Amino acid sequence: MKIFSAEQLYEADRITCEKQQISSTDLMERAAGQIFNWLNTRMQGAQVPIHIFCGIGNNGGDGLALGRMLINHGYKVEVYIANFTDKRSKCFLINYGRIKDVTKNWPKLMSGPDDFPEIHPDDIIVDALFGIGLTRAIEGWVKELVLHLNSSPAFKLAIDIPSGLSANGPVLDPEGVVRANHTLTFQTPKMAFFLPKSGQFVPYFEALDIGLDPQYLIETKPMASIVLKPEVKSFYRQRNKYSHKGDYGHLLMAGGNQGQMGAMVLSSQAALRTGCGLLTVHVPKCGLDILQTAVPEAMAQPDLEELTISDIPVNWSPTTVAVGMGMGTKAETAEAIKTLFAQTEQPMVIDADALNLISEHQNMFDSIPQGSILTPHPGELKRLVGEWTDDYDKIERVKQLCEKHQLIILVKGANTLVIGPGLIKINSTGNPGMATAGSGDVLSGMIGSLLAQGYEPIIAAIMGVYLHGSAGNMAATELGFEAVTASEISSRISESFLELFREEAPPQNSGSKE
Numbered sequence: 001m002k003i004f005s006a007e008q009l010y011e012a013d014r015i016t017c018e019k020q021q022i023s024s025t026d027l028m029e030r031a032a033g034q035i036f037n038w039l040n041t042r043m044q045g046a047q048v049p050i051h052i053f054c055g056i057g058n059n060g061g062d063g064l065a066l067g068r069m070l071i072n073h074g075y076k077v078e079v080y081i082a083n084f085t086d087k088r089s090k091c092f093l094i095n096y097g098r099i100k101d102v103t104k105n106w107p108k109l110m111s112g113p114d115d116f117p118e119i120h121p122d123d124i125i126v127d128a129l130f131g132i133g134l135t136r137a138i139e140g141w142v143k144e145l146v147l148h149l150n151s152s153p154a155f156k157l158a159i160d161i162p163s164g165l166s167a168n169g170p171v172l173d174p175e176g177v178v179r180a181n182h183t184l185t186f187q188t189p190k191m192a193f194f195l196p197k198s199g200q201f202v203p204y205f206e207a208l209d210i211g212l213d214p215q216y217l218i219e220t221k222p223m224a225s226i227v228l229k230p231e232v233k234s235f236y237r238q239r240n241k242y243s244h245k246g247d248y249g250h251l252l253m254a255g256g257n258q259g260q261m262g263a264m265v266l267s268s269q270a271a272l273r274t275g276c277g278l279l280t281v282h283v284p285k286c287g288l289d290i291l292q293t294a295v296p297e298a299m300a301q302p303d304l305e306e307l308t309i310s311d312i313p314v315n316w317s318p319t320t321v322a323v324g325m326g327m328g329t330k331a332e333t334a335e336a337i338k339t340l341f342a343q344t345e346q347p348m349v350i351d352a353d354a355l356n357l358i359s360e361h362q363n364m365f366d367s368i369p370q371g372s373i374l375t376p377h378p379g380e381l382k383r384l385v386g387e388w389t390d391d392y393d394k395i396e397r398v399k400q401l402c403e404k405h406q407l408i409i410l411v412k413g414a415n416t417l418v419i420g421p422g423l424i425k426i427n428s429t430g431n432p433g434m435a436t437a438g439s440g441d442v443l444s445g446m447i448g449s450l451l452a453q454g455y456e457p458i459i460a461a462i463m464g465v466y467l468h469g470s471a472g473n474m475a476a477t478e479l480g481f482e483a484v485t486a487s488e489i490s491s492r493i494s495e496s497f498l499e500l501f502r503e504e505a506p507p508q509n510s511g512s513k514e
């Protein structure tokens with residue numbers, strides 16, 4: 001599912017009106033009609049007071065049109081207008097006129113806190129103050145209005161986007177954002193819904209189809225897109241009946257040091273469960289027995305050193321390499337990584353301490369094989385790209401690094417981003433239970449395994465992240481968030497593959513975040 005910027009959505013709006021020969025007020029009628037249908041289906045005429053708070057732009061226009069439709073169907077509605085300026089959009093004015101035609105209870109013009117209504121906890125609040133046209137933080141008494149709404153326990157439904165959030169810009173003032181329980185967004189979700197600082201304001205959303213021009217939506221390059229099951233399923237390659245283990249790649253995994261051998265055990269098990277044909281594990285001598293006992297399927301290649309990694313021989317040409325898990329950052333290890341990069345052309349997975357070493361020796365960037373996948377956790381990412389000011393600055397820094405060195409970098413989080421040259425993919429699986437030790441080692445093993453099997457690097461990254469999140473979801477469903485461990489995620493990798501091919505129930509909530 002594509003994510004468009006506010007600018008692209010305005011353009012889609014314009015082209016739709018032009019091609020379908022409708023006015024923007026007609027489009028607003030369609031949009032408000034979808035919100036009305038959603039509410040009406042759930043409320044079935046219930047006489048719960050609905051308070052609709054409108055701004056003076058088109059988001060306010062949506063609120064007015066919705067108010068009229070609800071009144072026409074006998075609902076108990078109060079409409080309020082935040083009258084903080086004389087400015088009004090054309091569609092707002094048209095709908096302001098239309099609502100006055102259907103009720104004597106005209107919208108109440110609010111010009112300060114004295115006009116704020118009392119809201120009963122069981123009432124419903126509809127937030128139509130600002131939509132994607134927000135250009136600055138909400139200030140003055142309008143911010144007080146937002147605080148007033150947020151102080152109410154009443155259910156809050158945001159139209160298009162919670163007021164105070166920018167569709168694709170940083171959060172300007174976290175206090176001045178409506179804490180909506182649910183957001184009904186038009187056509188496609190907004191970027192803000194998926195990034196940590198703004199996504200917290202959008203616990204649930206649904207995208208309502210308002211019939212924007214399909215050609216525009218198909219042909220326009222989005223700012224990002226969400227990875228859902230059908231896409232991952234389309235990447236999956238069936239196995240040939242006559243294939244053998246040599247057809248599924250030989251992964252070399254290098255890492256571990258004294259006290260951190262568990263990372264390599266987790267990565268190795270995850271790699272094998274994800275399907276690579278052969279796995280060789282390169283560990284310091286002290287890790288040999290641990291690995292051979294915990295992962296009997298893997299071959300082990302001991303380092304010259306007892307406790308750390310000092311050389312990673314690749315003269316036997318592994319299909320691909322995954323390096324860095326629990327590896328430590330000793331000087332001899334840095335040298336081993338430099339040599340590994342110099343001797344390897346094919347893309348590899350670079351994780352954990354290998355990333356920390358690159359951060360310390362920035363000139364190593366130039367020798368990373370193109371197409372490699374970097375899997376930093378937030379701390380490692382900060383060391384790689386420097387301190388960011390907000391989520392968008394973070395994405396921009398990562399994008400630049402990807403472009404400059406032709407790399408794929410993961411930005412891990414509630415919705416992990418896979419960023420590659422010219423592309424941002426937003427993962428849709430995963431849960432807070434996965435914020436646990438070793439979860440990242442499992443992921444690196446999975447991605448390395450997919451890469452070894454011949455999946456393109458970008459596809460290996462997207463698939464690995466999706467399947468890892470899906471395995472984590474299954475673990476959380478069975479165990480609860482707290483009991484999810486990396487081993488539990490790993491043991492459900494098989495389920496995550498099987499789930500790809502499970503029959504879907506007919507969709508009820510097209511864009512639900514959950």
Ligand SMILES: NC(=O)C1=CN([C@@H]2O[C@H](COP(=O)(O)OP(=O)(O)OC[C@H]3O[C@@H](n4cnc5c(N)ncnc54)[C@H](OP(=O)(O)O)[C@@H]3O)[C@@H](O)[C@H]2O)[C@@H](O)CC1
Pocket residue numbers: 009010012013027028031055056057058059060062087089129130131132133134135136137138139159160161186210
């Ligand atoms: N495009 C589509 O696909 C469709 C869009 N539709 C709907 O239109 C919505 C977008 O409407 P919109 O462009 O009129 O913007 P909206 O957010 O209502 O308000 C902008 C006004 O607020 C003002 N303003 C901004 N920030 C402010 C602040 N902090 N404090 C005070 N004022 C502030 C700003 O003033 P300015 O910045 O110009 O000074 C301007 O006057 C969209 O979200 C959706 O609901 C659907 O109906 C149909 C399909």
Ligand SMILES: [K+]
Pocket residue numbers: 059127128129130131158159160161162163
């Ligand atoms: K809104």
